[in-house]
Amino acid sequence: MKIPLNSNTAVIFRLSAMGDVALLTGVLSYWNIAYHTKFIVITRAEWAALFENHPAIAGIEALSKESLERREYIHTCRKLAEKYADFPLLDMHGSTRSRLLAHQWRTSVYRYNKMPVLRRLFLWTKGKIGRNALLEKNVCQRYASLLCEDPIPRHLLKPRIFLDEEEKDDARHLLSKLFPCSDAELRVGYDLVWVGKGELPENMYGKSLVNKTSLRELCAVLSQCSLLITGDSGPMHLADGVNTPLLALFGPTSKEWGFFPVGRNARILQKDMPCRPCSLHGKSACRQKENCLEKIRNEEILEEVKKMLA
Amino acid sequence: MENVLDTCGLSCPQPALETLNFIQQNGADEFTVLTDSITSRENIIRTAKKQGYGLKHEEKQLMTMYLHFSKNA
Numbered sequence: 001m002k003i004p005l006n007s008n009t010a011v012i013f014r015l016s017a018m019g020d021v022a023l024l025t026g027v028l029s030y031w032n033i034a035y036h037t038k039f040i041v042i043t044r045a046e047w048a049a050l051f052e053n054h055p056a057i058a059g060i061e062a063l064s065k066e067s068l069e070r071r072e073y074i075h076t077c078r079k080l081a082e083k084y085a086d087f088p089l090l091d092m093h094g095s096t097r098s099r100l101l102a103h104q105w106r107t108s109v110y111r112y113n114k115m116p117v118l119r120r121l122f123l124w125t126k127g128k129i130g131r132n133a134l135l136e137k138n139v140c141q142r143y144a145s146l147l148c149e150d151p152i153p154r155h156l157l158k159p160r161i162f163l164d165e166e167e168k169d170d171a172r173h174l175l176s177k178l179f180p181c182s183d184a185e186l187r188v189g190y191d192l193v194w195v196g197k198g199e200l201p202e203n204m205y206g207k208s209l210v211n212k213t214s215l216r217e218l219c220a221v222l223s224q225c226s227l228l229i230t231g232d233s234g235p236m237h238l239a240d241g242v243n244t245p246l247l248a249l250f251g252p253t254s255k256e257w258g259f260f261p262v263g264r265n266a267r268i269l270q271k272d273m274p275c276r277p278c279s280l281h282g283k284s285a286c287r288q289k290e291n292c293l294e295k296i297r298n299e300e301i302l303e304e305v306k307k308m309l310a
Numbered sequence: 311m312e313n314v315l316d317t318c319g320l321s322c323p324q325p326a327l328e329t330l331n332f333i334q335q336n337g338a339d340e341f342t343v344l345t346d347s348i349t350s351r352e353n354i355i356r357t358a359k360k361q362g363y364g365l366k367h368e369e370k371q372l373m374t375m376y377l378h379f380s381k382n383a
Contacts, residue, residue: 029330033353034323055360156327160334243335264335 001035002149003110009058011084013042013101014092015068018215018234019259020139021047022241024092025054026157027143032056035147040084042101044068049215050241053162068097077101092143112146119280122256126274131256139258154262159241161219171220178207190309195221196235227308229301231293232282236261247304251293252282267304271295313341317350318374326353333361340366343377351375 012028014021021043028039038058041051048062067076081104091098091111102109115134122130137145140157179191192206195218200210213221218235222228223242230236230246232253239246245265253259254277260268270276273292278284286292315332317325325345332341343358345351354377355365364383369376 030323030327033326033330033357153324155331156324158331160330 001147002145003108003147005035005037005088005147006108007087008036009038009040009087011040011042011080011087011089012092013089013098015042015044015063015095015097016047018047018050019237022050022159022161022234022237023140023259024143025050025161025241026159027140028054028056029160030144030152030157031147039090040087042080046215050161050219052216053164054160055162073097073100077104081105090146092146110146112143115142119257123277123280127256134256134258137258138260138262140262142258155264158262159237161238161241163216163220163223163242167216167220168223171217171224174209174217174221175224178209190226190305193221193225196233227305229305232259239263240266245308247301247308249293249296249301251291251296252276252278252284252286265308267308269296269300269304313338314344315341316344317354318344318346320350322347322349323353325350326357329354329357330361333358333363339381341379343379345375345377346373351377 012024014024031037032039032055039056040059040061041057042061042063045062045064048060051057051060061080063076066072077100080101085106088108088110089102089105091102091109094111094114094116102111118130118133122134137151138154141151141154144152144157175193178193194200194204194206194208194210195213197211200208209221219238219242222235222239222244225244228235228239228244228246229249230239231249231251236246236248240261240263243263243265246261246263247267247269248261250268250270254270257277257280271292273288273295275288276292278286313336315328317328320328325343325347329343343354345354358365358379363379363381366378366380366383368378
């Protein structure tokens with residue numbers, strides 16, 4: 001281990017986003033097996049379920065929205081620092097909130113290298129500076145390098161969501177209700193189910209579980225699917241975490257950001273455009289006539305889907 | 311040989327993590343892991359146990375240990 005933790009248990013801090021939190025699950029497995037360390041995870045209440053049943057987890061501190069509000073957060077930090085006074089803190093967020101907590105922490109604090117300057121330099125210089133350094137390690141490897149000396153093979157750090165048999169059975173049941181066997185003979189194409197949160201346009205082909213599943217139910221549903229088609233999103237990492245093949249369409253973000261899925265059954269569709277990546281988180285408004293995601297034709301997606309499901 | 315994982319030559323903790331990958335991707339009731347390291351052996355057994363698999367029996371041939379796991383062991 002690169003740094004002596006002086007304890008068999010360490011506290012991990014990562015609040016959001018869901019994908020980043022999911023990416024931690026594989027790193028914790030690696031550290032747990034390599035160093036026999038257990039972890040107490042501090043995260044937002046909505047993402048806490050990702051750590052249920054995880055063998056590397058000794059405890060979860062699920063922070064509510066209220067406990068993260070400005071004034072209340074100072075008290076939250078004090079309480080956490082007092083409760084976990086004996087354990088080192090691994091700051092996997094590097095945000096203002098994590099620094100405030102670190103300021104109150106009573107023992108050692110270690111922070112992972114988020115490469116904030118290099119990522120911005122890469123973005124501002126349109127890829128002239130920092131490409132190789134960014135490509136060298138994906139986000140999981142950057143997390144892992146906090147404790148590990150060598151770059152770890154990517155596939156060993158893939159996200160890991162631990163579902164139990166009951167959760168998988170429930171998902172099977174849910175899907176069988178959506179797609180009863182009697183329909184099978186009538187269908188020519190694939191069973192398609194929409195998942196996630198948000199608004200689904202009307203009259204879309206397929207069935208919808210949008211806004212209808214909890215986070216673990218979503219993971220369980222994904223685990224029972226043959227393929228997930230997705231953008232650069234949280235569910236992409238969840239599918240990787242339950243070993244479901246996935247086809248990811250990358251547009252505003254790119255490989256340098258370190259979020260490409262690493263599972264053996266993951267494929268990427270993307271188009272080379274000089275404006276990519278256009279922002280750190282892919283949320284900038286597009287000024288192109290045809291944007292990077294629109295350039296990926298439906299036929300290409302379908303072709304890839306056919307290959308993956310063959 | 312579908313349910314056999316060869317981790318010989320890999321350094322710790324790689325064999326245990328490959329075992330975890332194997333279990334999660336395969337989901338078989340029984341499988342065998344090959345290893346050539348005592349430390350890895352312990353790690354592999356511990357990892358499999360956490361996933362609900364017990365060591366059914368083990369054999370040793372020259373430097374290689376054959377660890378046979380089963381869900382019901």
